Amino acid sequence: xxxxxxxxxxxxxxxxxxxxxxxxxxxxxxxxxxxxxxxxxxxxxxxxxxxxxxxxxxxxxxxxxxxxxxxxxxxxxxxxxxxxxxxxxxxxxxxxxxxxxxxxxxxxxxxxxxxxxxxxxxxxxxxxxxxxxxxxxxxxxxxxxxxxxxxxxxxxxxxxxxxxxxxxxxxxxxxxxxxxxxxxxxxxxxxxxxxxxxxxxxxxxxxxxxxxxxxxxxxxxxxxxxxxxxxxxxxxxxxxxxxxxxxxxxxxxxxxxxxxxxxxxxxxxxxxxxxxxxxxxxxxxxxxxxxxxxxxxxxxxxxxxxxxxxxxxxxxxxxxxxxxxxxxxxxxxxxxxxxxxxxxxxxxxxxxxxxxxxxxxxxxxxxxxxxxxxxxxxxx
Numbered sequence: 141x142x143x144x145x146x147x148x149x150x151x152x153x154x155x156x157x158x159x160x161x162x163x164x165x166x167x168x169x170x171x172x173x174x175x176x177x178x179x180x181x182x183x184x185x186x187x188x189x190x191x192x193x194x195x196x197x198x199x200x201x202x203x204x205x206x207x208x209x210x211x212x213x214x215x216x217x218x219x220x221x222x223x224x225x226x227x228x229x230x231x232x233x234x235x236x237x238x239x240x241x242x243x244x245x246x247x248x249x250x251x252x253x254x255x256x257x258x259x260x261x262x263x264x265x266x267x268x269x270x271x272x273x274x275x276x277x278x279x280x281x282x283x284x285x286x287x288x289x290x291x292x293x294x295x296x297x298x299x300x301x302x303x304x305x306x307x308x309x310x311x312x313x314x315x316x317x318x319x320x321x322x323x324x325x326x327x328x329x330x331x332x333x334x335x336x337x338x339x340x341x342x343x344x345x346x347x348x349x350x351x352x353x354x355x356x357x358x359x360x361x362x363x364x365x366x367x368x369x370x371x372x373x374x375x376x377x378x379x380x381x382x383x384x385x386x387x388x389x390x391x392x393x394x395x396x397x398x399x400x401x402x403x404x405x406x407x408x409x410x411x412x413x414x415x416x417x418x419x420x421x422x423x424x425x426x427x428x429x430x431x432x433x434x435x436x437x438x439x440x441x442x443x444x445x446x447x448x449x450x451x452x453x454x455x456x457x458x459x460x461x462x463x464x465x466x467x468x469x470x471x472x473x474x475x476x477x478x479x480x481x482x483x484x485x486x487x488x489x490x491x492x493x494x495x496x497x498x499x500x501x502x503x504x505x506x507x508x509x510x511x512x513x514x515x516x517x518x519x520x
Contacts, residue, residue: 155448156220156446157445157446157447158444158445158446159213159217159441160452161441161452162209162213162437162438162441162445163210163213163456163459164452164456164459166206166213167210167459167462169202169206170206170466171462171466171470171492171495173203173206174467175470175491175495176195176198176199176488177199178471178474178478178491179191179192179488180192180195180196181196182196185253185257185288186257186260186471186474186475186478187478188474188478188484188487189478189479189480189481192484200403200404200407201400204433205429205434208365208368208434209434209437210292211296211365211368212368212369212375212438214296214369214372215299215303215368215372215373215374215375215376217372218300218307218369218372220376222308222311223311227304227308231301234297234300234301238293238297241290241293241460241464242290242297244516245290245293245464246285247274249464249465249468250286250287250288250290250468251270251271251274252468252471252472253288253467253468253471254270254284254286254288255267256471256472257471260475270284287353289463289466289467290464291355294355295355295361295365299365299369302366303366303373310374310377315377316377319374319377320378320380323380323381324380326381326384327380327384329388329391332385332388332435333431333432336371336431337428337431339367340367340431341424341427343360343363343364343367344427345423346360346363348360382438382439383442385435385439385442387439388435388439389435389440392432392433392435392436392439393432393436393439393440395428396429396432396433396436399428399432400429403425403429457508458499458503458504458508460517460518460519461518461519462499462503465499465503465517466495466499469494469498469499470491473490473491473498474491477490
């Protein structure tokens, strides 16, 4: 899949190492995020015997911009991919690099997560008995067939196809002139900060139906993530966008940091008890906060991360398999750690080490060396 494991370039001179770094960093944070969910009081598939309210703060911070950043990077990946492929080849590549790992994951990687959730909740059947109900029991959470953390792949595949006419139109001479005009407009902070915030807020206030991670009838989520996916594509069409983000990186970082402090103070209260005016202010702050974080991250990345080394080369190839494998390893290891009477901080460190170590061993010795296995994890 282009957004995970291939270089973001059309030629060697155009390679964007900063996007490779941001992708690796974003998926590394994903592993920490899902591990923290095991110990937090937030609802998750499996929980530790002791939970910590202190983890709410890093979780609420990361959840604001982590997935939005991935969809911006994914849109950028589509831009570079279309620059060196025909439309037919692009569609075939998307199918092979996204749908194949998704279906494999749903049949092999995800079932152990659901099985351990079931038996931790009181079910007593064996894994063979559980697996025999995979197709007859329906879809999760009522049934045993689900995509869990791989939902991102389903959304990304749909967005890649739906956005294709728009993406191709922007590659025409008229489209390039249009994006060049947008890039000039976005040189002013009032536009590159204010206009996207206004557009994203519209999706919050349209009262669109939401079906979290369900793809169908999940229009509120589609509005947000498809917008960010499209932004990523447009931004890569003109280097001026990135130079602007870099120039104003301290401004956006300051704005994002200030709003984060305010949101963390507000989060201490129960937002269900807010008045309508408080909900309005909270929503505006939340959207403005994650957009400013995205701008700051992209700006700092463009300024300081445009370099290559051996670690990045290896990590760029490993990040997709790590993404596919990590949550299953967290839940398997967490299932056995949960009842152990150790401080949650010790178990957190062990779970992180076990997850990264397990992903590395599986990737390096089982996936990377074998041509027949690599496509199942999106590796070329």
